[in-house]
Amino acid sequence: MRILIVTQYYYPEQFQINEIVPELVKRGHEVTVLCGVPNYPKGVVFPGYETAESLELREREYLEKTGVKVVHVEQVPRGKNPVQLVRNYVSFVRNSKKLVADSLKLRVESEAGKSQSSKLYTINCDYDLVLGYQLSPITSMYAALEYKKLTGVPVVYYTLDVWPVSAEGMLKSKRNPLMWPINKMSRELYQGADRVLVTSRPFMDYLHRVNGIAFDRMAYLPQHADTGMLGMDMSAENNGVADFMFAGNIGKGQRADVIIKAAKVLGKRKDYRIHMLGDGRMREELEQMVRAEGLEENVIFYGNQKREDMPKFYKMADVLLVTLRGNNEVGDTIPGKMQMYMTTGKTIFGAINGGAQEVIRESRCGSCVPAGDYEGLAKLMQLYIEHPHDYDQCGENAREYFKAHFTLEHYMNGLEAELQKVVDSKR
Structure with missing residues (x-):
């Protein structure tokens, strides 16, 4: 499969998506990652990613090392206050959607002989589907749906944080006036996905009840974990305590x-x-x-x-x-x-x-x-x-x-099967 992955967070930020993507490439898939400039969790851009030139160098190095194409979009760093964090969220939405739209425009112009390809062209192969790695905020999925809107390619979410309930924790109350637009936005974003994979079974009940997602459009796929300690003798000493x-x-x-x-x-x-x-x-x-x-x-x-x-x-x-x-x-x-x-x-x-x-x-x-x-x-x-x-x-x-x-192999088998199911259903 040719897969576009949309995620606000990616290497060198520490999330499990960093292990999943190279494994997809090892299994023979062509993968492009659309993500933000790394700055999580401290809210400061990682060294070596500060300029356009350094970003291109990092992207080239990562492609040579893993076979994964990574395209970073500019975003305001998270900083250390709520205003800066909101600016971070909004800037990623704006710039990732613009990159998708500009890339498709460049492809059309290039095919017509009206322009030369550029760095934007790197996210412009004919993908079979888009995988949204959905952490908080849910707004990071707008770029995935933008690609679907412009191409008709199906979208799958892997949902680790469910919305709008995750926003309630940030805003401290269901009655916060901001919850009304967040509720509406969350429902629209989830409704836009062709399939939603969840890390916990109770999430399906919530997404069905609150966001109107049919059960047959969802599946349970728990996260994996490192197997390093599986073979170790971890027996504690018998110390009487x-x-x-x-x-x-x-x-x-x-x-x-x-x-x-x-x-x-x-x-x-x-x-x-x-x-x-x-x-x-x-x-x-x-x-x-x-x-x-x-x-x-x-x-x-x-x-x-x-x-x-x-x-x-x-x-x-x-x-x-x-x-x-x-x-x-x-x-x-x-x-x-x-x-x-x-x-x-x-x-x-x-x-x-x-x-x-x-x-x-x-x-x-x-x-x-x-x-x-x-x-x-x-x-x-x-x-x-x-x-x-x-x-x-x-x-x-x-x-x-x-x-x-919970092994990576079990996870990858499940993910691969779910993605293939969606691709086959659209053919």
């Missing part, structure tokens, strides 16, 4: 406060520890909670760690903890850490709803309670402290489930 671990962003959406409240229920004891890896907006507040309860010996914060150092931290753990906000459909997702957790071969406890809860139960890799239920989580932790051998099979179950559902 139950070691629980949380790894990832410590923000409000992750509800890591539920873990600290569970520790408060368990109290100051010598038979358990909780290791908190990562950073985020709630870390300082949670550390203050720990100090206020005198739990410093039970709850230990480590901050961010290098990716290559993570196996040694995971090896310390007996049980991995996953929590997420459960007050809207965003909390129904399967967080990316879930798949990574499963590769370690550890028991997993969750205070979480939706797709992640389904995975824990289907795989029999641990236990879970509803999102926000810190007392229930404390009871699970107490059960493990008292009867750790009741969970001996959970780690192996996790790894087997991962191999059946």
Whole structure:
């Protein structure tokens, strides 16, 4: 297939699309990526991408290395304030749509002998379909629909963030006056896609109910994760202490406060520890909670760690903890850490709803309670402290489930089949 991928974020920004695209090329497909100038997450353009000349050099180097054509469009960097972020979103929409329209115009003029090809011509082969890698904001998909409008080529979304509910979190309320146009825009953008692939099954219910997407136009395709730890011996030392671990962003959406409240229920004891890896907006507040309860010996914060150092931290753990906000459909997702957790071969406890809860139960890799239920989580932790051998099979179950559902090969097989299905249906 000849595939145009539209995504606001791409290499060297760190998203899983960076692994997916080169794999499509290895499987024999011709792929062009239309993306913004990299500046995520710090809001500053990455070194080596600042000028048009440096962008062309990076694009040429990446093409030679991976076989992937990348075309960057200018965008206002994200910066560090809401106004700058909105300018970032708007500038990507404007410039990516313009690039699509200008490219098609140049092709027509070139075929008529009225102009010479230019750099814009590089996104102008006859694509079989457009794949929109749909993170937030949903506005990044306008360029995908622009190409469809001008050519009739079908569009598939791979949806990682569902809208408009994701916007509610940003605007703090469903009643914000801005939600009306966002609701309308989200519905129109989703309706424009020929097929929508989702990372969590509950997303389909939401998209059907809110955006009117028919169920037969959607499919479940969970994210993949790195397999590096699958073959490692990650057995924790038998130290007489139950070691629980949380790894990832410590923000409000992750509800890591539920873990600290569970520790408060368990109290100051010598038979358990909780290791908190990562950073985020709630870390300082949670550390203050720990100090206020005198739990410093039970709850230990480590901050961010290098990716290559993570196996040694995971090896310390007996049980991995996953929590997420459960007050809207965003909390129904399967967080990316879930798949990574499963590769370690550890028991997993969750205070979480939706797709992640389904995975824990289907795989029999641990236990879970509803999102926000810190007392229930404390009871699970107490059960493990008292009867750790009741969970001996959970780690192996996790790894087997991962191999059946979450490898890159499994993901690519599913994605390839879905894309081919759409292309065949339009012939």
